[in-house]
Amino acid sequence: MGLLDGKVGVITGAASGIGAATAKVLAREGARLVLADIDDAAGGELAQSLGATYLHLDVTDEDAWPAVVAAAEGLGRLDILVANAGIGIMGPAIEMSLADWRRQMAINVDGIFLAAKHCIPAMRKAGNGGSIIMMSSVAGLRGSAGLAGYSASKGAVRLFAKSIALECALAADGIRVNSLHPGVIATPIWNKFPADRSPTGRNRPVNPHMIGHNLVPLGKAGEAEEVANSVLFLASDLSSHMTGSELVVDGGITAGRASRLGI
Structure with a gap:
């Protein structure tokens, strides 16, 4: 018996990284899944390996959302939504173009708004409650130089x-809504960031393992499956009395500074 036997879930941004790891973990625990992404090759291959359904989805395209909901309902009902799709654009805020600001906000914020708008009615129609996990970040809990736009979106x-959690609670629909806040996680997203062109960077690609070693109190970057296991907890009945909460998976970053020098 898996923790999610009989449940149906939708995962956005499912083709790689945390989304793909989440798909593997939830499928392992018995969930039937609809995987959505814009990377059709990787997403389709993953779905085939898991016996899942894959749909191309730009999360900012409202007209595309009904097909995702219909695919989930075609599997029986909708119980779980993992709103994971997102992008990160680095650089000082005053150097960011308005187009990049709006693109990041559209994917990271509008995409989650549309996910909730279209999936909550389907969950209510099924009448079995449900669990919604919205992927934020430690950058949504504190500021970070060079990530002002990203931090704003994740905040x-x-x-x-929290607000949607309260709306669902007042509606007594049994739907729980929580945010998940990963820290430095070793996923392919780091390959999309520009190379380090600082005087000491030598134009090297951003290395999450080096960042994890230097900045994470536990001394290493997290793995995507570690975040996926936290998604599993929130998606399952193990977290049945949690809503409007923040689950942080960051190796201690937000706890404070842990000096390697002992001072």
């Missing part, structure tokens, strides 16, 4: 999750 996700 918005944090408070949106």
